[in-house]
Amino acid sequence: MNFQENFIQAVWKYQYFEKLDLKTVSGVPLSVKKIGYHNFHEGPDFLESQIILGNIEYHGNIEVHLKSSGWNAHGHEQDDNYESVILHVVWEHDTDIKHKDGTLIPTLELKGRVFLDVIRNYERLIAPSKGLLCGEFLDSVGDIIKFSMLEKALVERLYEKANVIKKEVELTAGDWEEVTYRWLFYCFGFKVNSSAMLKLARSLPYKILKKHSGQPLVQEALLLGQAGFHQRDVEISDDYTSFVKREYGFYQSKYGLSEPFFSSEWKFMSVRPSNYPSVRIAQLASILSHGPNLFSALKEEVNSVEDLLPIFQVKPSNYWEHHYQLGKASLKSQNRVLSKRMINLLGINFVVPLWFAYGNYTDDPAWKERCFDFLQGVPAEENSIVRSYLQENWQPQNAFDSQAMIGMHHHYCSQKKCLDCKIGQNLLRPRK
Template identity: 40%
Template sequence: MLFTEDFLHYVWKFRLFDRIDLRTTEGEELEVYSSGLHNTHAGPDFQNARIRIGQATWAGNAELHLSSSDWQRHGHTTDNAYDNVILHVVYRDDEPLFRADGRKVPTLELKDRISPDLYNRYHNLVFGTQTVIPCEASIASVDGLTMQNWLTRILVERLEKRSEAVISALEINRGDWEETFYQFLAANFGFKTNALPFELMARSLPQSILAKNKNNAMQIEALIFGQAGFLTGNLEDEYPRKLKQEYEYLAKKYTLRPIENHLWKFLRMRPQNFPTIRLAQFAALVVKSNHLFSKVLEIKEVKNLRQLFTDIGVNPYWETHYRFDKESAPASKGLGAASIDTILLNTVVLFLFSYGRHMKLQHFVSRALKLLENLPAEQNNITADFANLGVKIDNAFESQALLELKNTYCDYKKCLQCGVGIKVLRPN
């Protein structure tokens, strides 16, 4: 048979082996009351197992290996953490195992106790020739309750991992949630292509400086475009020349140094997504909404959260421009619905979740999950693949969870650690 220890763990954890006339390799009668708790950290594989050998009942740890000789090979003989192992579970018993005091460690061999049907399902899942995900032939038949429970769990896993970056930034910002939210929001205004320069611009321009000039839209725009490095050289139009004049004064006042302009990318982008347009939208949002994170915490309805980013007053100059000094056909430059949903997904949801977890306020975590349920599902290659396999994707809650499923479990064939994989292996 071809399999890894993970499969042996799976078989032991769910006791999917033939338990009729169960005996140790020494011929002693064995009964398994509890396989124990799966330990994914250092130490024995299963903790707090309960078994009966002969007339004696034991409680302790169980260690699993493909072969008995792996115990010695893995260095357990000299590791005190394995002194209280009450049962060694192996696929193949190839050598006797003794404790330091000379006593034999009770061993259960599973070589002839695993059903061929279970093994074949496992082998086809993990070693098959699937092109999208290991369970692509079966995932559509997994019941809704199993699917929903597992997607909920891995969605929380995804948000927990992403919130680590928020908490790290929060520590750098000395616990200032508003400043941290402002920096992440800026990065997400750049979307993937210009996230880095947007973040660098925000870090170089603290929100406290913007707050001091909140009543002057021209100064806010000058600070943002100036720190982004767009107000250098000879500018022809009156609007950018005024911005440059304002910025030169403000830069001296606040001792500001702009980021490098070459960091911004325009190539192969739709003009609507040019960084100059995103910066204009970001400036308009700053002008409209002071203490934005506080407002996010106060607003409970999704439609009202959307309203924060809707109808922001981008300077009229941009209605006929995509770049400074280059006139274009008139077009609205406000944030579109798709852009707003992306910001809600990548910034607002993340911060509601992070704030709720960090402050131990569960209702903010619940609001983050509810917001995801009310946002449309993302459209990308991964969600398209799942849809083609018959998986129903109704909202961003499900699409985000499926992204985590694909990237963390499917790509690494962690089927035995996946609720969907386990269901496929045990359809009944």
């Protein structure tokens, strides 16, 4: 049988095996009083378990392997964390395993005991498939199971993003306006330039830009200059580019700013001109000049995606209608105001993770519900990942669903961690 170790863990966790006349490999009668808590961190697989061997009751931990020899292969014989193991659960027993004092560790072999229905379900679940491994069987899974997994995957995705924000909270000593500024730049990098955007925000503090809240062109010059765009083509110039060079040079000296970026730090290849970092920075400058206290506005004035329109649907300086880089004109006039679709994405990827991180920081669970309510009011995203679920007749109703599906794809489906997924677990169970 081509089993993975997580299958044996699932068999133990849900007790999918025949327990009549249960004995260890050495013939000692065994009964299970408490399975234990599944441990996803270092140490034994199941903690705080309770079993009876013969007439003696034992309390401790349980370790699971495909074969008994996995104990030594994983180096457990040298690890004190495994001295508390009271039972070794394996598919196949191929060697005796001992504690450091030489006493045998009781072993339960599951080979020949696992319900045949469960084995067949597992084989069907992991069979090669062009789409989702569970796609063929999704119709048999109840809506409540699907929703529960969507919620789990969404929360995990939000925690993952919140951890990026948490680092900025620590670096800024809890200055949430500065954190919001940095997170906004990170999100405006749209993956390709996210790291460079975050570095830019760190190198030019929000408090400096706030000093020029009534001077949007100066804010543009500061950001574009610090990004190093005024140095890309020194032989090409126009009045606006000259202004950027002059203003940035003055304020760089005044504020003691670090050296501007090198052009190699920005990625333009395979990026559409409308998404060039130079254009995005001009849009950011416009957003910041219209709302100098961005976090306060997001915290107190925003409840739905429509509330984001006055914050984000602002126009950069006229120069950017006809240019996509300093000194480089576009062939035709471009509307640089953010589209409704782009604002939806900012609501999903910028606002919601920020709220979630703030809720964790303040230990206020109400922010979690606020995130869920917001996402349920935003249309589902359209991308290749969401389409892979659509192909299996799983229709996302809103951004809550589509974000959860993206999380499921990254952390479960693409990694074939079906037995860690509630849907896979449901499909594994024996049918009555």
